[in-house]
Amino acid sequence: MLYSVDVGIRPKDIVLLIFFGASAFAAQTASLPAVPPPSTAGFYPLDQVHRGLHGVAYTVFEGVNPEPMSVQILGLLHNALGPGQDMILARLEGAKPEYTGVVAGMSGSPVYIDGKLLGAISYRIGAFSKEPIAGITPIGQMLEVAHQSSDLIAANSSSPSFSQTASVKDTPPLPAVNQETVETSAIRPMDMPLVFNGFSQEALDLWKEHSPALGLSAVAGIGGSSSNEKQPEPIVPGSAVSALLMRGDLEIAATCTVTYVDPKQLLACGHPITQFGPVSMPMTKAQVVATLPSPLYAFKIINTTETVGSFTEDRESAIRGAFGQQARMIPVTVNITGEQTPRALHIEVVDQPQITPSAVMVAVFQALMQRNTFTAETSYRVRSTVNVSGYPAVHFGGLAAPSDMAPANLLAALMVGERFSRLYDNAARQTPIRSVDIEVEAIPKHLAAQLESAQSTVPIVHPGETITIEATIRPWRGEVRNVRIPIKLPEVLSEGHVRLLVSDGSTLDRITQTTRFGNQDLDVAATIEQLNSLHENDRLYVTLLEPSPQAVLDGRTLSTVPMSMANVLEPLRQNQKLTLNGESAVPMASVPIDNVLSGQQVLTLRVE
Template sequence: MLLAQPDKGPTRLPWVLLQTVTAVALILCAASCPPATAQAPEILPLSEVRPGMKGYAYTIFAGDQAEKFDLEVIGVMPNFLGPKQSVILIQLLGPKVERTGVVAGMSGSPVYLEGKLAGALSLRLGIFTKDAIAGVTPIEDVLQGKQLGAGQQPAATSFPLSAETVSHGYVPAGSSLEPIDTPLVFSGFPPLAVQRFTSQLSGYGLVAAPGGTAPPRVDDAHLKPGDMVGMVLVQGDASISAACTVTAIEADRVYLCGHPFLNLGSVSLPMARSHVLMTLSSSLASTKIVNVGGPIGTISSDHLTAVTGKLGAPPPLIPLDLTFAANGAEKKLHFEVVSHPKLTPLLMAMSTFSGLTLNSLYGEGTTLHVQGEIRLKGHSLVRLENSYAPGDTLNPDSFPVAIGVQSAHRELARPQVVHDRECLARKGRSATR
């Protein structure tokens, strides 16, 4: 049963603002390190890109050190993603990338031609391909951050190659380029929680990946092109985050991914440093296994050609407090969820489901009594109360509770900002408080 905790009045602060600790550090790099400047990089315009040009890119395969790998330009595909949205087609070269292919989490890796920044690695060519063929978003598009309307989706998630490109013999007929997968790291969420919400997650083009969290470091905010950055969706006793590679840094502005994360337009998501444990090679889909570290700023824009963020303080999140009570015992969990009308209901449901299912007090075959409250900024308190009897299907008994929480937030969070969320779950035959 979920019971509401007493309203503590307007003096209660619902948000915990995390402040980035900054420090001054001297970073010594070998010649193979990417440029460590926060100034505007010297760029190579798309008009100067030619087939056969040799270049290199940076990405992290393990640890925190970006590694250099070679590449060659196959050609330029004008208007490939849409009007005035061209793509540079390249082949990755070298023993490591030839073994891994294009890796999930490699999105945004800075690509250099003639020593100048030419773009961000962003697209991959199908699966089971023998050659590591990838697409690059031109750097002009990355830095300009050409905007789509908030919530507007691209016309397609995969893009067939032209007959001219195929005829050169680089790729087989019927091939298509699609955005490199962005690993969505679930830490503290059981596989069952991911499975139950797979259909909703896949609708956003998200791929679940193993990973965890890492404690904040004083140098987390000292970024270089090729470093990994996370986009936090849930944090606290469990976390959900995604990770991309940094393409460029201008002053306090960070450009990453080279393609959209969720294509939500203007957003406000915590930006965090990410650390690569290893790169898992697979003929189906290689991926980076990452730990998400300390907060370093705010993701502010999520559009077709890049995700952009600003170094500094992260945005406030929505607290979600769960208390599960059974047989005189209680267990409390705390989560913090991003505020977005499309994301918040799903993330609240997943956090509630995970908190109930992974609870030592939880057991199947019992009635769950739910009471809770949702505080909306500028609105009166919304109270929830319901009871859920054990079902006769294979769905966990906690699943209807999670769906009920999701439905409530879907209806309430559209025009408003959710201020706070508290609930308590009790297992038993009747409500006692």
Template sequence: MFNTKFLAVFFAILTVSASIFGQLPPSDKGPAQPQIFPLAELKEGMRGTATTVFRGTKPEEFNVEILGVIPNWIGPKQDMIVGKLSGGQADRTFVFAGMSGSPVFINGRLVGAISYSFPFAKEPICGITPIEQMISQVVSPTTAKTFSREPRTYSYAELLSNNWRPSLTGNASQSSRASGFAPDSRLMAVAGQTFQPIATPLAISGLSQRTIDMFAADFAAVGIMPVAASGGGSAITPMKKIGPTTLLGGDSVVVHLARGDIEIAAAGTVTMRDGDKIYGFGHPFFSLGSTSLPMSESHVVTVVPNANNSFKLAVPDALVGSMTQDRATGIYGKLGDAPKMIPVKVRLKTSRGQIEETNFESGIDDTLTALIVSAGVGNVLAAQERGLGETTIELTGEIKIKGEDSIRIQRRFAGQQAVALASSAAAIPLAALLRGSFEGLEVSSINLEMNSTDGSKTATVERISLDRNQVRAGETVEVTVASRSDSGRLFVQKVPLTIPKDAAPGAMTIAIGDGGAVQQNSAITQFTPRTAAELIATINRLKRPDRLYAVLTRTTVGTIIGSSEMPNLPPSMLATMNNDRSAGGSKATVQTIVSEMELPAFEFVVSGQQTLSIEVVR
């Protein structure tokens, strides 16, 4: 009787407990860190297995034989393991682009990530980054990105440039990872005789082949291989709920540079998941350090065998987190961590009168963001406008910055290079802004409007003339500006130019020229903004290379200190600044701007410069 009642109560308690625990949410931390195989215990001849995805989403095993260890190959106290692959699909593909990060196990313990290869190798020899080094290199994801305390100096020529190219070669090795060697390298004779980080395949959609070709060399310099350009972009979807099977070791992973109507995603392999922490690649992506780029699951269409460099075609799937670190021994990401993106809208009125709109999001990085925006703008034009022949493009827009004034963009380009030049119009000020590393800077959005017409509407300033050579202070002189188009048509503008009331008697120079030419004549060629607001204000005040300006100058004795012009200095001060006991810090100047004005725009993009002298009399 007692036993029956006891058992009944006992089972009732079990039932209630099961019900309660069954309602508790499952742990979202995922699998714990696998057991590590210490590098010190690794011996030549040991055999293990590695996993990677060859097709679909399921990792497949193949064999790895340890050939030895090269001390300090990756860097100081950063060794590299040398292995040989065999079995399974590895016999067909060898080491391929996108295999970076594939985990290697010996007796169930994690050794490291397949990450290096020999270009043009006849056997599947690989370099393996020890997992201990991958873990030790990671900086805490909560560590805020450090900002430059020292102000940076900018040149006006840089900001007024019509053509911008990214500087992505800082972490490139002696030969290109993607092709095996650089075209101009003296090491071409021994190409393939040194380990290279496995190239990272860049899955691209929404960009035309013409646009990809424009930027392929920049990506190839750092081992990024554009491998696909198919169809349109993908929809921007919310983050997927993280589960215990999200991005495990051996799974295919992609890091997004852009998503939306334009999709740019670099594919690699997960080495290890430790809770919500993801380790991958085994070598740097771009060596960005602390960053924040979207990280997604992916599926592999196929691995394409190639005599130069086999590669995998990977398609991004659901967003699951962000890559927060990009270091010498690999990348680090965090599941569930939503990255910040910059919304970009590009609207084009084509030469046929149609309206085309492209919307995408760009990852935020000091170097890559401007490149992505430039590629996006160039792609809209390349997809809709002529590839050969002359075009005129008018571009307006703004770069919105949280808590600051917007950067205003208003440019016109004409000629056979109009598409390439227009793609840099937003990239140049954006790159300058991000390069400043101003604390708290947040780009909210980028909106651009473009109008394209066939034909080149360009003209050159041919001559200028004055209605008189002498004028009193406060009076207005009429300047006649004659410009000739490429077709030979002559256009004449009448420009009233008022002499300042406080202008001293004497000779002055009137220059009529485009913004670039006028700026080149300026004594101040550089400036050093202390804040983002100063830089934004300077960019918005820049003279446009596609517009004409009238500048009135006179000869004075002065100097420039920093970005400040100090005209009409007394001889005693000049003598003090130019004494024999000091040098540098200042630059003598003999031209001072008395007044300047922007000429009204007309249908042609006018360039060139002409000057005349005028005398101010009492």
């Protein structure tokens, strides 16, 4: 037998409950201040923070205007971020934060109690939290990052002073969160998406492989750039703000939320972007196109707009931006020819040692990837010029062809990145790099070849005579070709045996550019000399290996050094400024092969 139970709730009662619940929530939201208090309102003392306080936070969910959301303080975690680095634990309340959760890009959202700035929402707790619980960086820790932070505090002297630790005398015991129940590994800075606009997934993978661990979530194409678009709305606490690592035809941007603003500067994020310390990155306004909720990874989709200054500090507790300052950027131009329509890529890259070389490399890779004429068999001839203030121009390049290891566009990008890094990362460089110009010719052929064999036309030679070296070259999927190279031997050769090296350019570079003891860096001038003297990788070289000392000094190779001079140079060797080898490499001749050549062979001839 079936029984029915009358619980006394009619459908119209359910409708009324929903209506009154929605009305109550709307009333709660409407009671929150629509805009954040002015910066002159002061700061909320950390030693007065306790469980049960209620405040309001501001962030942009869509558009450019910050929206308020309720915040309930759960407690204070002493030394949660390090000695003397406290964190306030809070629960975000309201329809939007409860729906989206703690969102990447929300870090820096200011929190106010009684109209005074408490700090910035900046840390997330756990990976799949069922509640929007977040950590707040106290404003006192953030102000340490600002230049003349004592002046900022003095300007708000009417407010109670900061205290990094709660006073036992003045403050009742906190019914605080039991810190033993919170694993420190579960407390981490809110994700900050590093958005690559105009990049393919392959370029993004290359960045992840070669860039330093910045602590940023690199994503491709989730956002846009409108650097020429004016955004009339002023930057206020709660506004979205972006730091650019690259701008122009390609863009790399990291976005967070502004915590504090005064006429000269702002503080944002509540945690570092890179924690490089002093930085110089363009600071732009930003529009939030949408906030994407996800239990795995919720984030804001951002469009960057007009530049308003430069970020100058990137520290543990905040990043600092200065209005009106211009960031140091390196202009990079990539011109691509060999196609029906020549293309040019114009970008500017941030001048930051931990970022710039990888950014240049990834930009070159993307420039070659996005061509309609790109195929798996395309080869690239690269010519690069780097202009350094106070030094002669640096020239390097070569031919890149597909291989079993990687496609040609990747090899071309790696070649540019490696050689640019040798100059950029030089510890002795004190002057800025003014520009980087890269010329690329796309060749719709697989231009790779192997040195198969080499021999002399005569086994016995005499000083001063001309002999012919015959080399067999096997192109990739092509007919074997024989190359004849006439060389004139030196007028003075000792009787006995002499060796000739027949090789590609990279083999010759390894012989003539011996690394210094302990891998110590050359100075800038020597590095430039070394880069400018690199051998082409699409030529075949014949080199005489003489049994006499060879010196490498300041990037220059001195062959057949007399023993008396070698003895004079010995003190430089002891000071690690000189490298001496027992055998000299004397260039004899070279011929173009017009393919990326690999291989080497040593010929031994008898001198009579």
